[in-house]
Amino acid sequence: MTLDDHRSAAARLIDLDRRHQIHPYVEFDRLPVEDNLPIVAGSGARLVDAHGRTYIDAVGGMWCTQVGLGRDEMADAIADQVRRLAYANPFADMTNEPSTLLAAKLAELAPGDLNHVLFTTGGSTAVDAAYRLVQFYQHVRGTPEKRHVISRVDAYHGSTFATISIGGKPDDRVEYFDYLTDTVHHLSSPNFYRFGDGRSEQEFADALVAEFDAKVAELGADRVGAFFAEPIMGSGGVIMPPADYLRRIWERCRELDIVYVSDEVVTGFGRLGEWFASESIFGITPDIITTAKGLTSGYLPLGAAIVSDRLFDVIAEPGHERYLSLGYTYSGHPVSCAAALKNIEIIEREGLLERVREIGPYFIEQLRTLADLPMVGEVRGSHLMACVVFVRDQATKALYDESFDVGHRVANACEPKGVLVRPMVHLNVMSPPLVITRDEIDQVVAALREAIIEVRADLDALT
Ligand SMILES: Cc1ncc(COP(=O)(O)O)c(C=O)c1O
Numbered sequence: 001m002t003l004d005d006h007r008s009a010a011a012r013l014i015d016l017d018r019r020h021q022i023h024p025y026v027e028f029d030r031l032p033v034e035d036n037l038p039i040v041a042g043s044g045a046r047l048v049d050a051h052g053r054t055y056i057d058a059v060g061g062m063w064c065t066q067v068g069l070g071r072d073e074m075a076d077a078i079a080d081q082v083r084r085l086a087y088a089n090p091f092a093d094m095t096n097e098p099s100t101l102l103a104a105k106l107a108e109l110a111p112g113d114l115n116h117v118l119f120t121t122g123g124s125t126a127v128d129a130a131y132r133l134v135q136f137y138q139h140v141r142g143t144p145e146k147r148h149v150i151s152r153v154d155a156y157h158g159s160t161f162a163t164i165s166i167g168g169k170p171d172d173r174v175e176y177f178d179y180l181t182d183t184v185h186h187l188s189s190p191n192f193y194r195f196g197d198g199r200s201e202q203e204f205a206d207a208l209v210a211e212f213d214a215k216v217a218e219l220g221a222d223r224v225g226a227f228f229a230e231p232i233m234g235s236g237g238v239i240m241p242p243a244d245y246l247r248r249i250w251e252r253c254r255e256l257d258i259v260y261v262s263d264e265v266v267t268g269f270g271r272l273g274e275w276f277a278s279e280s281i282f283g284i285t286p287d288i289i290t291t292a293k294g295l296t297s298g299y300l301p302l303g304a305a306i307v308s309d310r311l312f313d314v315i316a317e318p319g320h321e322r323y324l325s326l327g328y329t330y331s332g333h334p335v336s337c338a339a340a341l342k343n344i345e346i347i348e349r350e351g352l353l354e355r356v357r358e359i360g361p362y363f364i365e366q367l368r369t370l371a372d373l374p375m376v377g378e379v380r381g382s383h384l385m386a387c388v389v390f391v392r393d394q395a396t397k398a399l400y401d402e403s404f405d406v407g408h409r410v411a412n413a414c415e416p417k418g419v420l421v422r423p424m425v426h427l428n429v430m431s432p433p434l435v436i437t438r439d440e441i442d443q444v445v446a447a448l449r450e451a452i453i454e455v456r457a458d459l460d461a462l463t
Helices: 002-019 072-084 099-109 123-140 161-166 201-219 245-256 277-282 309-315 334-349 352-372 408-419 438-462
Strands: 041-042 046-049 054-057 114-120 148-150 184-187 223-231 259-263 290-291 303-308 377-380 387-391 423-424 427-430
Touching: 002 148, 041 427, 054 438, 072 334, 099 114, 099 303, 099 334, 114 309, 123 161, 123 223, 123 290, 123 309, 148 201, 161 408, 184 201, 201 223, 201 245, 201 427, 223 245, 245 259, 245 303, 303 309, 352 377, 352 387, 352 438, 387 408, 408 423, 408 427, 408 438
Parallel strands: 148 184, 148 223, 223 259, 259 290
Antiparallel strands: 041 046, 046 054, 114 303, 290 303, 377 387, 387 427, 423 427
16 A cells, blocks of 8 residues: 555544444544544554555553464464354353353352353453352342452452442543442552652551451441452552551451452453463452453453352252352353463463563663652562552652643553553553564563653643
């Protein structure tokens, strides 16, 4: 294609999109001033836009393109399954081969006694299903009053009514939507950088655990059904759990008979160099793990709630005469499950978990070199999950006014340098494909450095 062809194809896409597509999380005020970026192709960690420009996708789609895009093997597995059986559901007494094989594989990969899998359509529906599985479990065992759940400020658990309510990102709590409020309770954000207030990390962790204890005491342990937590908060801004805090809360949950739901929609499938991070990194064996995203490397939509024997044995006990009214047309979709099986095979065969354990620390180390820039407040993360926090003043940690949209400015400045990062108000998050190379990491860090310097200069001129 000539440059002119590219230009007119891109212009047509942008125009059609503007007129017809409603974008998730769109800011309507931006529509008249900013064009959407039309992506038309992808391979490995790279994306190509309709203008023919190439980018390193440091965001990994949406924390999800683990094995990288454009794999023939994935296309073949998907096409083969479409030809063999494009649709069959596992409702009630039916099943299909890929969903059965995938459930067994997930039981093998998940920690502890997590051996039972309920498939959903994505991460939100996985957490939504976990929420309802907890209610079902509490009813079946005769403790229906355990209907309160505890979550945290800055958590993100999805975009359904229940999961956005369990989530606690301040920007997602808007006055024009309703939320479940009577039974969902939020503890403080575990963001040590922002809320540590001069305490040691251990003191901060102690305070968070004490807050959990106080909340359970206030509600009564006999009324608390579950605790929901991401091992590392993702969309809240890659917030690492301080010291031993999560493990101690998990121990409390065990003692107090509270179901621990570990939301590994982001942290699973190699992002931290493990299939699941809960047990191997944080020493937690949850009652339920929710997963999605990297499960298929984003090739097709799929999510799952993986449930322990301990819970399953109760809910599946014959005689209680309740049926599980929970499921989706696309639960256990054979093509999505076939994609997940192939994806897992690739991760195993190519040793991608080991690769992340090796290249992940390099990624974080290189990003940390940005800390000398006055606008960088903190670089945090683990392995291929990271974030850069922007501040007006490093010493006081003061932020720019939200109207300056600093995260967006840096992301926009990275774009012409061929790098995509994800803006979130005062920060940029990154979660590149597990196949990103050292050279690509160097390019991401170099582009970020230049972009941050440019944006700082612009902001200095404005303020
Ligand atoms: C931790 C976590 N849980 C759940 C979800 C929701 O997943 P989905 O967007 O696939 O519905 C997300 C999405 O980013 C997530 O980060």
